Amino acid sequence: MKLFKTISRIAIAASLLIGAAVHAEVAVIVSASNGNGALDQDTISRIFLGKTSNFPDGSQAIPVDQTEGSASREAFNDKVLGKSSSQLKAYWSRLIFTGKGTPPKESGSDADIKALVAKNPNLVGYVDSSAVDGSVKVVYKF
Template identity: 40%
Template sequence: MAAHKYSRFLGSALLLACLADARAGAADLVVIVSARNPVATLRADQVAAIFLGQSVRFPDGAEAVPYDLRLGAPIRDEFYARVTSKTPALLKAHWSKMVFTGRGQPPAELPDSAAVRRKVADDPGAIGYIERGALDGSVHAVLVVQ
Protein backbone atom coordinates (compact mmCIF):
# COMPACT_ATOMS: atom_id res chain seq x y z
CA MET A 1 0.00 0.00 0.00
CA ALA A 2 2.83 2.41 0.84
CA ALA A 3 4.46 1.70 -2.52
CA HIS A 4 1.21 2.64 -4.30
CA LYS A 5 0.99 5.99 -2.46
CA TYR A 6 4.65 6.68 -3.24
CA SER A 7 4.05 5.83 -6.90
CA ARG A 8 1.05 8.22 -7.07
CA PHE A 9 3.13 10.96 -5.43
CA LEU A 10 5.93 10.49 -7.97
CA GLY A 11 3.41 10.54 -10.83
CA SER A 12 1.91 13.80 -9.56
CA ALA A 13 5.33 15.34 -9.06
CA LEU A 14 6.36 14.35 -12.58
CA LEU A 15 3.17 15.87 -14.03
CA LEU A 16 3.76 19.14 -12.19
CA ALA A 17 7.36 19.24 -13.37
CA CYS A 18 6.25 18.69 -16.98
CA LEU A 19 3.67 21.45 -16.73
CA ALA A 20 6.25 23.83 -15.28
CA ASP A 21 8.67 22.96 -18.10
CA ALA A 22 5.95 23.56 -20.71
CA ARG A 23 5.19 27.00 -19.25
CA ALA A 24 8.89 27.87 -19.07
CA GLY A 25 9.21 26.91 -22.74
CA ALA A 26 6.27 29.11 -23.73
CA ALA A 27 7.23 32.34 -25.45
CA ASP A 28 6.79 35.62 -23.64
CA LEU A 29 4.24 37.38 -25.80
CA VAL A 30 3.42 41.06 -25.91
CA VAL A 31 0.58 42.91 -27.58
CA ILE A 32 1.98 45.94 -29.38
CA VAL A 33 0.91 49.22 -30.90
CA SER A 34 2.91 51.85 -32.77
CA ALA A 35 5.17 54.09 -30.70
CA ARG A 36 2.98 56.91 -32.13
CA ASN A 37 -0.20 55.41 -30.62
CA PRO A 38 -1.18 57.14 -27.32
CA VAL A 39 -2.71 53.97 -25.81
CA ALA A 40 -0.49 52.98 -22.87
CA THR A 41 -2.11 49.74 -21.69
CA LEU A 42 -4.97 47.42 -22.57
CA ARG A 43 -6.68 44.68 -20.58
CA ALA A 44 -6.79 41.15 -21.98
CA ASP A 45 -10.57 41.40 -22.53
CA GLN A 46 -10.09 44.58 -24.60
CA VAL A 47 -7.44 42.88 -26.73
CA ALA A 48 -9.64 39.80 -27.14
CA ALA A 49 -12.57 41.96 -28.31
CA ILE A 50 -10.38 43.62 -30.95
CA PHE A 51 -8.91 40.34 -32.24
CA LEU A 52 -12.31 38.60 -32.29
CA GLY A 53 -13.97 41.39 -34.24
CA GLN A 54 -16.21 42.42 -31.35
CA SER A 55 -14.63 45.88 -31.16
CA VAL A 56 -13.03 47.97 -33.89
CA ARG A 57 -11.82 50.74 -31.60
CA PHE A 58 -9.27 51.40 -28.91
CA PRO A 59 -10.66 52.67 -25.58
CA ASP A 60 -9.92 56.27 -26.67
CA GLY A 61 -12.22 55.82 -29.69
CA ALA A 62 -9.50 55.56 -32.34
CA GLU A 63 -9.82 52.80 -34.92
CA ALA A 64 -8.00 49.55 -34.08
CA VAL A 65 -6.77 47.33 -36.92
CA PRO A 66 -5.51 43.93 -35.70
CA TYR A 67 -2.81 41.87 -37.43
CA ASP A 68 -2.40 38.14 -36.89
CA LEU A 69 0.51 35.82 -37.38
CA ARG A 70 0.05 33.19 -40.08
CA LEU A 71 -2.32 30.30 -39.51
CA GLY A 72 -0.53 27.42 -37.79
CA ALA A 73 2.12 29.58 -36.12
CA PRO A 74 2.66 28.28 -32.56
CA ILE A 75 2.78 31.86 -31.23
CA ARG A 76 -0.62 32.56 -32.79
CA ASP A 77 -2.13 29.49 -31.13
CA GLU A 78 -0.58 30.47 -27.80
CA PHE A 79 -1.84 34.06 -28.09
CA TYR A 80 -5.43 33.00 -28.76
CA ALA A 81 -5.38 30.31 -26.07
CA ARG A 82 -4.14 32.76 -23.44
CA VAL A 83 -6.05 35.91 -24.43
CA THR A 84 -9.33 34.54 -25.80
CA SER A 85 -9.34 30.96 -24.41
CA LYS A 86 -9.98 29.71 -27.96
CA THR A 87 -8.35 26.74 -29.66
CA PRO A 88 -7.61 26.95 -33.39
CA ALA A 89 -10.83 24.97 -34.06
CA LEU A 90 -12.96 27.30 -31.92
CA LEU A 91 -11.35 30.33 -33.55
CA LYS A 92 -12.14 28.95 -37.01
CA ALA A 93 -15.76 28.37 -35.97
CA HIS A 94 -15.97 31.90 -34.53
CA TRP A 95 -14.75 33.51 -37.76
CA SER A 96 -16.91 31.28 -39.94
CA LYS A 97 -19.96 32.54 -38.05
CA MET A 98 -18.79 36.18 -38.11
CA VAL A 99 -18.13 36.10 -41.87
CA PHE A 100 -21.35 34.20 -42.65
CA THR A 101 -23.48 36.70 -40.70
CA GLY A 102 -21.65 39.67 -42.20
CA ARG A 103 -20.41 40.89 -38.83
CA GLY A 104 -16.71 40.88 -39.57
CA GLN A 105 -13.59 39.55 -41.24
CA PRO A 106 -10.63 37.95 -39.47
CA PRO A 107 -7.48 40.03 -39.03
CA ALA A 108 -5.01 40.12 -41.90
CA GLU A 109 -2.19 37.60 -41.49
CA LEU A 110 1.53 38.33 -41.59
CA PRO A 111 4.34 35.74 -41.81
CA ASP A 112 6.31 36.44 -38.62
CA SER A 113 6.87 38.71 -35.61
CA ALA A 114 9.23 40.99 -37.55
CA ALA A 115 6.54 41.60 -40.21
CA VAL A 116 3.92 42.29 -37.53
CA ARG A 117 6.26 44.72 -35.76
CA ARG A 118 6.99 46.59 -39.02
CA LYS A 119 3.29 46.81 -39.97
CA VAL A 120 2.27 48.01 -36.51
CA ALA A 121 5.15 50.52 -36.32
CA ASP A 122 4.02 52.08 -39.61
CA ASP A 123 0.35 52.48 -38.61
CA PRO A 124 -0.76 54.18 -35.36
CA GLY A 125 -4.11 52.37 -35.66
CA ALA A 126 -2.59 48.90 -35.90
CA ILE A 127 -2.31 46.34 -33.12
CA GLY A 128 -0.49 43.01 -33.13
CA TYR A 129 1.30 40.48 -30.96
CA ILE A 130 4.90 39.34 -31.09
CA GLU A 131 7.53 37.63 -28.98
CA ARG A 132 8.84 39.95 -26.30
CA GLY A 133 12.36 39.58 -27.71
CA ALA A 134 11.23 41.16 -31.01
CA LEU A 135 10.33 44.49 -29.34
CA ASP A 136 12.15 47.63 -30.43
CA GLY A 137 11.62 51.40 -30.14
CA SER A 138 9.22 51.55 -33.10
CA VAL A 139 6.43 49.92 -31.03
CA HIS A 140 5.42 49.64 -27.42
CA ALA A 141 3.79 46.85 -25.46
CA VAL A 142 0.27 47.50 -24.19
CA LEU A 143 -0.18 44.03 -22.68
CA VAL A 144 2.20 41.31 -21.57
CA VAL A 145 0.43 38.00 -22.19
CA GLN A 146 0.71 35.75 -19.15
Protein backbone atom coordinates in the same frame (compact mmCIF):
# COMPACT_ATOMS: atom_id res chain seq x y z
CA MET B 1 23.20 0.90 -27.76
CA LYS B 2 24.37 3.80 -29.95
CA LEU B 3 20.91 4.06 -31.46
CA PHE B 4 19.37 4.26 -27.98
CA LYS B 5 21.77 7.08 -26.97
CA THR B 6 21.04 8.98 -30.18
CA ILE B 7 17.30 8.66 -29.68
CA SER B 8 17.67 9.73 -26.05
CA ARG B 9 19.64 12.83 -27.06
CA ILE B 10 17.06 13.76 -29.69
CA ALA B 11 14.24 13.33 -27.18
CA ILE B 12 16.03 15.54 -24.62
CA ALA B 13 16.73 18.23 -27.23
CA ALA B 14 13.12 18.16 -28.40
CA SER B 15 11.78 18.48 -24.85
CA LEU B 16 14.08 21.46 -24.21
CA LEU B 17 12.86 23.18 -27.37
CA ILE B 18 9.23 22.53 -26.51
CA GLY B 19 9.83 23.78 -22.99
CA ALA B 20 11.40 26.97 -24.33
CA ALA B 21 8.45 27.57 -26.65
CA VAL B 22 5.97 27.05 -23.83
CA HIS B 23 7.74 29.60 -21.61
CA ALA B 24 8.26 32.22 -24.32
CA GLU B 25 6.60 35.51 -23.43
CA VAL B 26 4.33 37.10 -26.01
CA ALA B 27 3.78 40.86 -26.19
CA VAL B 28 0.75 42.64 -27.64
CA ILE B 29 2.09 45.70 -29.44
CA VAL B 30 0.98 48.98 -30.97
CA SER B 31 2.97 51.66 -32.78
CA ALA B 32 5.19 53.82 -30.58
CA SER B 33 3.07 56.76 -31.80
CA ASN B 34 -0.21 55.16 -30.64
CA GLY B 35 -1.77 57.19 -27.81
CA ASN B 36 -2.94 54.16 -25.83
CA GLY B 37 -0.88 52.93 -22.89
CA ALA B 38 -1.72 49.55 -21.46
CA LEU B 39 -4.66 47.50 -22.71
CA ASP B 40 -6.38 44.82 -20.68
CA GLN B 41 -7.05 41.29 -21.88
CA ASP B 42 -10.77 41.93 -22.37
CA THR B 43 -10.16 44.95 -24.64
CA ILE B 44 -7.61 43.04 -26.72
CA SER B 45 -9.93 40.05 -27.00
CA ARG B 46 -12.82 42.27 -28.12
CA ILE B 47 -10.65 43.87 -30.81
CA PHE B 48 -9.37 40.54 -32.16
CA LEU B 49 -12.83 38.94 -32.10
CA GLY B 50 -14.36 41.83 -34.03
CA LYS B 51 -16.58 42.96 -31.16
CA THR B 52 -15.10 46.47 -31.19
CA SER B 53 -13.13 48.40 -33.75
CA ASN B 54 -11.79 51.12 -31.47
CA PHE B 55 -9.07 51.54 -28.86
CA PRO B 56 -10.16 52.88 -25.46
CA ASP B 57 -9.20 56.42 -26.58
CA GLY B 58 -11.69 56.17 -29.47
CA SER B 59 -9.14 55.78 -32.28
CA GLN B 60 -9.57 52.99 -34.83
CA ALA B 61 -8.12 49.58 -33.87
CA ILE B 62 -7.16 47.15 -36.63
CA PRO B 63 -5.94 43.73 -35.46
CA VAL B 64 -3.30 41.75 -37.35
CA ASP B 65 -2.67 38.04 -36.77
CA GLN B 66 0.49 36.06 -37.25
CA THR B 67 0.54 33.21 -39.72
CA GLU B 68 -1.61 30.25 -38.70
CA GLY B 69 0.41 27.66 -36.79
CA SER B 70 3.00 30.06 -35.35
CA ALA B 71 3.85 29.57 -31.68
CA SER B 72 2.96 33.18 -30.84
CA ARG B 73 -0.45 32.84 -32.50
CA GLU B 74 -1.24 29.61 -30.69
CA ALA B 75 -0.27 31.18 -27.36
CA PHE B 76 -2.29 34.33 -28.13
CA ASN B 77 -5.38 32.37 -29.14
CA ASP B 78 -5.18 30.22 -26.01
CA LYS B 79 -4.19 32.77 -23.36
CA VAL B 80 -5.86 35.97 -24.59
CA LEU B 81 -8.82 34.82 -26.68
CA GLY B 82 -9.42 31.60 -24.75
CA LYS B 83 -10.05 29.66 -27.96
CA SER B 84 -8.32 26.94 -29.96
CA SER B 85 -7.58 27.36 -33.67
CA SER B 86 -10.58 25.19 -34.59
CA GLN B 87 -12.88 27.18 -32.30
CA LEU B 88 -11.71 30.42 -33.92
CA LYS B 89 -12.28 29.03 -37.41
CA ALA B 90 -15.83 28.09 -36.46
CA TYR B 91 -16.38 31.50 -34.81
CA TRP B 92 -15.22 33.41 -37.90
CA SER B 93 -17.09 31.09 -40.28
CA ARG B 94 -20.35 31.96 -38.52
CA LEU B 95 -19.66 35.70 -38.63
CA ILE B 96 -18.55 35.66 -42.27
CA PHE B 97 -21.59 33.60 -43.29
CA THR B 98 -23.98 36.01 -41.58
CA GLY B 99 -22.11 39.08 -42.87
CA LYS B 100 -21.35 40.29 -39.35
CA GLY B 101 -17.56 40.30 -39.43
CA THR B 102 -14.25 39.47 -41.01
CA PRO B 103 -11.25 37.93 -39.26
CA PRO B 104 -8.02 39.87 -38.73
CA LYS B 105 -5.62 39.85 -41.68
CA GLU B 106 -2.70 37.43 -41.42
CA SER B 107 0.58 39.23 -41.84
CA GLY B 108 3.39 36.77 -41.23
CA SER B 109 6.08 36.44 -38.62
CA ASP B 110 7.21 38.52 -35.63
CA ALA B 111 9.34 40.75 -37.87
CA ASP B 112 6.49 41.27 -40.37
CA ILE B 113 3.97 42.15 -37.66
CA LYS B 114 6.40 44.48 -35.88
CA ALA B 115 7.23 46.35 -39.12
CA LEU B 116 3.54 46.79 -40.01
CA VAL B 117 2.49 47.89 -36.53
CA ALA B 118 5.40 50.33 -36.22
CA LYS B 119 4.26 52.15 -39.39
CA ASN B 120 0.54 52.40 -38.54
CA PRO B 121 -0.80 53.71 -35.19
CA ASN B 122 -4.17 52.01 -35.83
CA LEU B 123 -2.75 48.48 -35.94
CA VAL B 124 -2.45 46.12 -33.00
CA GLY B 125 -0.58 42.83 -33.16
CA TYR B 126 1.42 40.39 -31.08
CA VAL B 127 5.00 39.12 -31.24
CA ASP B 128 7.46 37.15 -29.17
CA SER B 129 8.65 39.65 -26.55
CA SER B 130 12.26 39.20 -27.71
CA ALA B 131 11.31 40.90 -31.02
CA VAL B 132 10.17 44.14 -29.35
CA ASP B 133 12.22 47.29 -29.96
CA GLY B 134 11.69 51.07 -29.75
CA SER B 135 9.54 51.19 -32.90
CA VAL B 136 6.60 49.62 -31.04
CA LYS B 137 4.99 49.89 -27.62
CA VAL B 138 4.01 46.89 -25.48
CA VAL B 139 0.45 47.26 -24.20
CA TYR B 140 0.05 43.75 -22.74
CA LYS B 141 2.29 40.75 -21.98
CA PHE B 142 1.51 37.14 -21.18
